[in-house]
Amino acid sequence: MRSEARSTGAKREGVARRLGPGRGIGGRVRRIDAERSSLTAILNLVRLGAAKTRHEIEVTSGLGRAVVANRLGSLIALGLVDEDEIGQASGGRAPRLVRFRSDTALVLVGALDPTSLSVGISDLSGRLLNEHHEAFELGAGPAATLERLETLFDWLLDQHRHDREVWHVTLAVPGPGRRAEGERFAWPAPHFLPAWNDYPLVEQLMLRRRVPVQISSSVQMKALGELRAGSAVGQRDAIFVDLNREISAAIFSEGRLHRGTDGAAGLIGHTSCDDDGALVCRCGNVGCLELFAGADAIAREGTRAAVDGRSRYLAEALASNGEIVVSDIGIAAQLGDPVSAELLSRAGRLVGTVLAGLVNAFNPSVIVLSGAVAQTGDIFLAAVREAVYRRSHPLVTRDLRIVRSQMASSAGLVGSAIAAIDAIFEPSFIESWINLGSPLRHPTTERLIASAGGAATKTAGRPRPPDKAGNGRS
């Protein structure tokens, strides 16, 4: 195994020497650029499954047989593809299958929600090799969150690394994820909670792992996961709704995610449902959807029903657990508690009414409901469906499906892995690292990691908000 690794390393160096850093002049530069471009094209054809044999690569890419043979030799030497399997014959000799080696490197992914934390490890196809989810209060603060993430990342690597490089870390957070101007990977510090302002989370992660780190919006990553591996596979027009303490949506229109100017599109939890209401939302407005249909809002109403004797089921849950969470209300509703059923039904109708506006505007083929509120069961789902179908124009609901997510929190991890891999293999980026054998040796990556050191040290001197360990109840 070791000698094989040394041999692959030597081959990689050979390819790198031949393609070089591209400092030649005239025709040599053009030849090297063309060689890199065709390498990238072939790699992405194989990686995305568009071509599976040499012949298919030739036909799809328009490149000649000799060029394809040469580039495949380079990609095999770099450890990015192999030709070890034989395909099915169609008359003549059975062709060798060209396969992307998705096990060449790894991607670490994490997802933060207000009451839970998820981590996963993926290969370069976006397939999760392992995942773990646990209750966690984001209110514990950024330092405690970072420590927990790092512990769990270490644990995943202990299980799966086997001498492979990690090429990327993506973290999905409950807030907008917006790329800094002119930067490929450096994202601004997340500021979804006041205590997180200016905390050098990205820089700390980069310094520790020595890889690019990307921060992305949690709801957008979950939507991407559902589109690639869940209930919205193959759909181009889809709405994903995350229903937890907060309510937000991600909208795919004609295959593209609508991010908005500030990367904050989809804050439907702040759509007004009751302009005259007395409850004030954390956004400063009154009557926001979250105040009635968010997980905490429903739990608060359930607690009232338990305390004032309207619900025997919820009173028992409160006595047993010390608190009521939205899943308790789902269980009580399933067991026949009319108060809980009505709470979920009302929340579902409000969510459905807000979604009807989006359905009229975007005409999606599927709406995927996810999060703790969606997981309560069929009563909530039925109420959402009823309101959407009743309040939308018949033309836009003719082919509309409204489903509950099967992936749950896994969707955020899968979406994060896909986003990381899309960034690594983006044609303009891959062209500048493919000759080096790894994106970690790309000058941008090295510069980012070097600058992360300075930023983390500079910010480390600022006073920190107090941290506390936190463990939420399921």
Place this chain on the structure above:
Amino acid sequence: MAIAGLGPHGERAAPPERLELSDADAARAREKQFTAAVVFHTTTSDWSTQALAGIVTTLGRYSAAVVEVVDCQFSIENQTRALERIVGERPDAIISIPIGNTAVADAHRNVSRAGIKLVVMDNGPTGLLPGTDYASVISADNFGLGKVGAELLAPFIPPRGTAVVLGYGVDFFASNEREIAFRQWMAANRPDITVKTVKFSEVDRVSPVVEKLIDAEPDLDGMFAVWDVPAMQAIATLRARNRSLPITTIDLGNEAATELAAGGMIKGIGAQRPFDLGAAVATATVAALLDHQPPPWVALPALAVTRKNVIEAYQVVWHAPAPPALIKAGRGGATRR
């Protein structure tokens, strides 16, 4: 005890009461005379015996026949082959404990693709989805069990002492969750304790791992073994070397329970209720066969067992009176070292 962990996809746990079938459903099930096969990681442990009893008893109540029980002997290959073969024999349902996570994902996915209902115990292989690839995951609260293991071991570890996790070197959701939870509890509540890990890959090859550990770490203060069978092998190895170590583990097997009751090396156990787990998985299977959608993750809480409550806990876990040896040991019998 509340459920501490989250499900394979981050789901909140549903209690087994959510699986109750109506009288009309029960009558419909009896009329259909369903068949089910059971594919276990092992059938020889006390846990497996109890879980199987729960499955068979409950399926029998709904006139469903268990047509085959497979012991995979902890082998991924055995499980893959068994599932392929059983799919060809077309039972109505398969109940399985997946071994090795993604390594057996395709074999399990093919069960539901063949139109056979699949209900999994302990974990759903990464990448498989509830509703599409399996009906439900029924498990103990493995995260809660790991926390119990830590909480019961902590009093026996001196300040700045060292504890070791005797972990399973195969990617297995249940033992992974226990190990993560043990470490999390120690980090949060006893950060002075150094936690190390050693792993065994084969259940009958624990002794060499423990031998090596004793030589490398002579100053260990305690051990957490991720289930009772390796815990008892570790104890045998320690005794042979004339060593003693406070140990906590998971599952109230007969030997572990007696060791605990007798004041031996085992100081505490996080117990599952395998019979009740078996009953829940059988009910979920019947529900799925009747085209109901059971909750994606049903979990039973952990039970903290110490020398003080071991006899009562035994009765709860085993649905049977404690054996005389256990009662004798627990009520003032000889204390073992």
